Amino acid sequence: MAELAAALAALAGGSSGNGALAGSSPRPVSPSTLAQPGWFVPPHLLRHPHCRAASLTAHECSREAAAQPTDFDRVYRYGLSLQELASKLIQQPADQLMLLNQAAEVYMEASRLQGGRHAAALYNWAVALTDIARLVRAQQPDEAYECLTAAASKYAQSLAVHSDNPQASSANNNWGLVLQDLSGLRAASERHGYHHHSLQKFRRAIRLRPDFDRACYNLGTVLYSHACSLQEALLAGQEEQEAAAAAASSSLSGRRSSSLGPGSSATAAAAGSSGRGAAERAIQAIFAHAAQYIALAYAMEPGKGVYGDSLAAVQRLLPLPHLRAGCLLAVHPDTECSPSEQWVPCWFGLGLEGLQAVRPPAAYAGSAAHSGMPAAPLPIRYELADVADARLAADPSLPAGAAIWLGLRSSPRGAYLVAADQDDAEGWIDALLLLSHLLRAGRISGAQAALALRR
Structure with missing residues (x-):
C-alpha cells in the first residue's frame, strides 16, 4: 500500500x-x-x-x-x-x-x-x-x-x-491484414495487387506454422470477400449489358442495319452468355477455395464459435465429402517411369482418405476441364499419412501449368501433378500440407467434423 x-x-x-x-x-x-x-x-x-x-x-x-x-x-x-x-x-x-x-x-x-x-x-x-x-x-x-x-x-x-x-508467422499474418486494410483505402483499380500480396503473406504464415488457425481463417475470409466483390461486379456488369442491349434493340426496331446479319444479335447474346458462364464458374471456384480454408481453421480449433458459425455459412460450397476437388494433370499409371510418359487430365478429390482420382461431378461433363479425361477414374491415390511434403515445382520438362511435387514417404522420387495455374496449385498444396499435419498431430477429428457436418 x-x-x-x-x-x-x-x-x-x-x-x-x-x-x-x-x-x-x-x-x-x-x-x-x-x-x-x-x-x-x-x-x-x-x-x-x-x-x-x-x-x-x-x-x-x-x-x-x-x-x-x-x-x-x-x-x-x-x-x-x-x-x-x-x-x-x-x-x-x-x-x-x-x-x-x-x-x-x-x-x-x-x-x-x-x-x-x-x-x-x-x-x-x-x-x-x-x-x-x-x-x-x-x-x-x-x-x-x-x-x-x-x-x-x-x-x-x-x-x-x-x-x-x-x-515470423504472426508477422506474415499481420502483414497480410495490413495489406487488406491498405486495399480498402485505395481505388478499386489498385486493389488487386494488395489482395494478391496479402494472400501470399497468409500462405507464408501457415506454411511456417501449419497449426496457425487464425492465419488460415484470415486467408479464407479474404478469399470469400474477394469472391463476393467479383460476384457483385459481374451482376452489375450484366445489368448494364442488358440495359444497353434493350436500348440497342429499341433503336434498331424497324430499321436493322445492313451490316448486321439476321443472327448477329443472337450470336452476340450467346457469346456474352458464354463469357458470363466462365466468370461465374471462376467465382464459384474462389468461393470453394475460401470454404476450404475456413473448414481447415475449424478443423484446427473446432471449439471456436466464430469458426463454427463461418463453416455453417460456407460448408455448402465444399465438394463434400472432399475438402478440395478439381482437375489436375497426372501421369497415366500404365506409362509411369517409362520413356514415353502420358499425361492425362483427371478429376481429383482430397479428403480424409487422401488424394485420389475420382469421377467428376455431372456438372462438369462435357466441359473443357473434362475433355480428355478417362471414362473411368484411374487408380491414382496418395494416402495422407504418406504425404511428407508438397511444394511448387519448376521443371520445364513437365506439361504447361503450375506443377506440384508431392514428397512421399513410400517413394524417394515423389510424384508430380500439374494444376491449371499457380493459385490452383497453391490451394492444393495448402490443403495437402494442413490435412496431413492434422493427421500426424492426432487432430483429424476436427477435419472429420468439418467435412461431415450438415447444417
Whole structure:
C-alpha cells in the first residue's frame, strides 16, 4: 500500500513535463524526453481499477527508461508496457491513441539503439502503427494510410532481420491484414495487387506454422470477400449489358442495319452468355477455395464459435465429402517411369482418405476441364499419412501449368501433378500440407467434423 501511495503521489504531483502528458493532446512526446525526469504515465488512468496495475507498470518502466535512455532493454520494456496499457483502454480511444503514439516513438528509439536490427522491436512497432491506423481511419484516412504503409515496412524489416524468428508467422499474418486494410483505402483499380500480396503473406504464415488457425481463417475470409466483390461486379456488369442491349434493340426496331446479319444479335447474346458462364464458374471456384480454408481453421480449433458459425455459412460450397476437388494433370499409371510418359487430365478429390482420382461431378461433363479425361477414374491415390511434403515445382520438362511435387514417404522420387495455374496449385498444396499435419498431430477429428457436418 505504501508503494502504491508513493506512486500515486508521484503521478499526481509530477513536474511540468508530466502536466503536458496529462493533458488532452493525443500527440506523442519525443523519445528524447526519455532522458528528462518527471515524464510519467497520465495520472488519471489510475482512477480506473481495471488498468491500475498496467498503469503502475508503465510508470515504473518510464522511470527506468528515463534513468538509462541508452539501455535498449529498459526502453523496449517501456514500449511494451505502454502498448499493454493501451490494450486495456478500448472504451477510451483518446487515451489509447495517445499511448499508442508514445509506444510507436519509444519503439523507434529502441530500434535505433539496436541499429534497426531487432526483429521484436520492429514487429511491435508495426503492431502499434496498425492500431493507430484503426483509431484514426474514419476521420483521417490519409494518416491511416501512412501508418499502415509504415507498418507493412516494419513487418518486412522484421522478417528481413530474421525470417524464421518466433514471431515470423504472426508477422506474415499481420502483414497480410495490413495489406487488406491498405486495399480498402485505395481505388478499386489498385486493389488487386494488395489482395494478391496479402494472400501470399497468409500462405507464408501457415506454411511456417501449419497449426496457425487464425492465419488460415484470415486467408479464407479474404478469399470469400474477394469472391463476393467479383460476384457483385459481374451482376452489375450484366445489368448494364442488358440495359444497353434493350436500348440497342429499341433503336434498331424497324430499321436493322445492313451490316448486321439476321443472327448477329443472337450470336452476340450467346457469346456474352458464354463469357458470363466462365466468370461465374471462376467465382464459384474462389468461393470453394475460401470454404476450404475456413473448414481447415475449424478443423484446427473446432471449439471456436466464430469458426463454427463461418463453416455453417460456407460448408455448402465444399465438394463434400472432399475438402478440395478439381482437375489436375497426372501421369497415366500404365506409362509411369517409362520413356514415353502420358499425361492425362483427371478429376481429383482430397479428403480424409487422401488424394485420389475420382469421377467428376455431372456438372462438369462435357466441359473443357473434362475433355480428355478417362471414362473411368484411374487408380491414382496418395494416402495422407504418406504425404511428407508438397511444394511448387519448376521443371520445364513437365506439361504447361503450375506443377506440384508431392514428397512421399513410400517413394524417394515423389510424384508430380500439374494444376491449371499457380493459385490452383497453391490451394492444393495448402490443403495437402494442413490435412496431413492434422493427421500426424492426432487432430483429424476436427477435419472429420468439418467435412461431415450438415447444417
